[in-house]
Amino acid sequence: MSMSINLLPIERKKSIKTDIFNRFLLKIGIIAIFAIFLFIIFLLANLFIISIYQKINQEEISRAEGGSLNGIGQEVKAEIDSNYSETTQSVKEINQRTSYWDYLNQINKLLPENVYYTQITIEAGTIKLKGLAKKRDDLVTFKELLSKAEIFQEVEMPISNFTSQTDTDFEIVLNLNKK
Numbered sequence: 001m002s003m004s005i006n007l008l009p010i011e012r013k014k015s016i017k018t019d020i021f022n023r024f025l026l027k028i029g030i031i032a033i034f035a036i037f038l039f040i041i042f043l044l045a046n047l048f049i050i051s052i053y054q055k056i057n058q059e060e061i062s063r064a065e066g067g068s069l070n071g072i073g074q075e076v077k078a079e080i081d082s083n084y085s086e087t088t089q090s091v092k093e094i095n096q097r098t099s100y101w102d103y104l105n106q107i108n109k110l111l112p113e114n115v116y117y118t119q120i121t122i123e124a125g126t127i128k129l130k131g132l133a134k135k136r137d138d139l140v141t142f143k144e145l146l147s148k149a150e151i152f153q154e155v156e157m158p159i160s161n162f163t164s165q166t167d168t169d170f171e172i173v174l175n176l177n178k179k
Contacts, residue, residue: 100122100127102151103127103151103152103174103176104120104127106149106151106152107127107129107146107174110142110145110146110149111142112138112141112142112145113138114133114134114135114138115131115132115133115134115138115139115142116131116132116133117129117130117131118130118131118132119131125175125176126173126174126175126176127173127174127176128171128172128173128174129170129171129172129174130169130170130171131169131170132167132168132169132170133167133168133170134166134167135165135166135168136162136164136165136166136168139162139168139170140162142172143155143157143172146172146174150177151176151177152174152175152176152177153175153176153177154174154175155172155173155174155175156172156173156174156175157170157171157172157173158171
């Protein structure tokens with residue numbers, strides 16, 4: 001067993017305890033002041049960043065009011081309008097072009113059962129058909145159907161196509177209506 005004997009007077013003991021407590025309070029105070037100091041630095045940094053953003057926003061607002069951004073917007077709008085008008089013009093040109101597929105589809109729809117074409121020649125504004133008809137009546141029917149079709153302006157067929165009653169070779173020139 002060990003025993004400790006304190007030979008210090010009671011007043012000295014109290015003063016040592018007070019010194020220890022005071023040092024503890026001093027440490028806590030220093031830590032609190034340091035934490036408050038760091039917090040103030042953090043707030044000032046944020047305030048500085050906010051002021052920078054505020055200046056940037058003010059500059060952008062003044063430029064927008066002054067028209068520098070507005071001029072860029074006008075340039076972009078003018079370019080978009082130009083592209084739109086070019087596209088519209090291209091679409092009109094494409095729609096005005098002759099689609100020979102429409103003409104060939106119409107010929108195939110009107111083609112009687114015993115009439116066959118063997119050659120098609122497409123030139124600007126005309127289609128020439130050469131072929132064979134089993135009977136002259138089928139060829140006459142085909143010519144009448146082509147003449148009635150609104151897609152063809154004129155149907156030209158030489159009389160020599162009608163010389164034979166059966167297995168008639170023919171040549172037809174179709175002048176096209178422009179759409």
